[in-house]
Amino acid sequence: MKSWMIVGLLACPAMAHAAELEFRAAGSLKTAMSEVIGQYQQQVDVDINAQFAPSGLLRKRIEQGEQVDLYASANMKHPNTLHAANQAGPVVEFAGNNLCALAQQSVEVDSNNLLAVMLNQKIRLGTSTPKADPAGDYAWQLFNRAESVQQGAEAALQSKALQLTGGENSAKPPKGRNPYGWVMGEQQADLFLTYCTNAVLAQKEVPSLKIIKVPSELAVGATYGLTLVNDYHKEAAGLAMFILSSQGQAILAKYGFETRAE
Template sequence: MLRPFVTLAAATLLSCNVASAAERIDVQAAASLTDVMNTLIEQYEQNHDVDIVPVYASSSTLARQIAQGAPADVYLSANEKWMDWLEDQGEPVHERRDLLNNRLALITADDSGIDDFTPDSDHLLAHYLDKGDRIAVGDPAHVPAGIYTQQALAHQGQWQTLEPRLARASDVRGALALVERGETPLGVVYATDAMAGEHVHQLGLFPANSHDPITYPAALIGKEPSPQARAFLQWLGSDKAASTFKQYGFEVSESNEAS
């Protein structure tokens, strides 16, 4: 008569554990958000019974993975294009908002000896490259940072000369790593990546009018977003989260209310 009681007790305990398990929130976020999102997730989990699981990569890679069925409750892109693309694929997108802004920066190694300058049409980047040198960028074929870079260089009349000399990385953090490892003397990344990089130095910011505004849209993904995912996205637009974003060098969008 004892065995059924033990079995029932064990089943009841298992049921309680399942019921009390933290709700999982899958977050797909642009690679440039890696450091700040890790901090924000840690802050949020301290006060909420959730398990936030982030994946970081190029916005294009993430969008394609989501379209192919990768788990995603919240998606944060580094440009409008890939959020638009996801919607065009028929993926349910809810409470979309422009969360952040950034700037495009030219970087070099700390010990390069290159003086700071504004990367504009008066400063041809080819003059800072020796024979065989390349410039590290996110691949302009799909990586947002690379797309902005192409726009800036084309605006300045430098694209045709520099296109054959690009070291194309799979995301902006890959471009940063090439400069950190000394594999390229120059790289184009976001200003926030320049801050996060090791042994790299920001030479200057590309003029804001040389490329499209660098905007980070965020949205809920899926037919029926969970209350937990909705609450987390709303919190990312809070004053508390804004303070952390600013600490990492991001500009908080004035229009970060849900659209």
């Protein structure tokens, strides 16, 4: 990681307090970051309270005064908004992801006909909730790209999309279940747009699900941002640096995230 990025990340004030480190991260990071935290705690004696949820809802909680030390978002917009409001330091890009489609076994779909299948009125298309969850925002970006392929596609996809996850009022899966594996296992959608990393985890729970690569003309990439929130725990910078280190990046890469070379 370039030195200017490291200096920028540490630009907001730290607070030397004894409470546990409060870490908030996008739900799509849960499995990978849980391992990152475990590895870090083998090296540093620090209590970490990690909570995972849609990035937009986490940002709202920080804006409303929740004590958070380190925030990892599935987009750059939410942490940059906190930085612009002087609530957090500069934002560093630390990982990337892409959208894939999860499909029920009965749906005849591949990359070549994905758009036609999504537009089929008989197909229930699931997404996360825009604004609350960046995965929903990225789905809407895909809909926008679809407009350049087929006129009227954007409005049609927006109107039929079932916003099943990531919102404040979205149904919660049973404890320990992958939200997308649960939604698809419960037959709430025929096709669901989510991060490719989420799709892999969902397929592990529901092996019958198919993962469809989004064709290049529709492809949307996700950029993940990391920031230290003002008055952060003294060890939060250490955890941030570990996430950016070769060891932290290797763990993220193992779970399918695109990582940034040092």
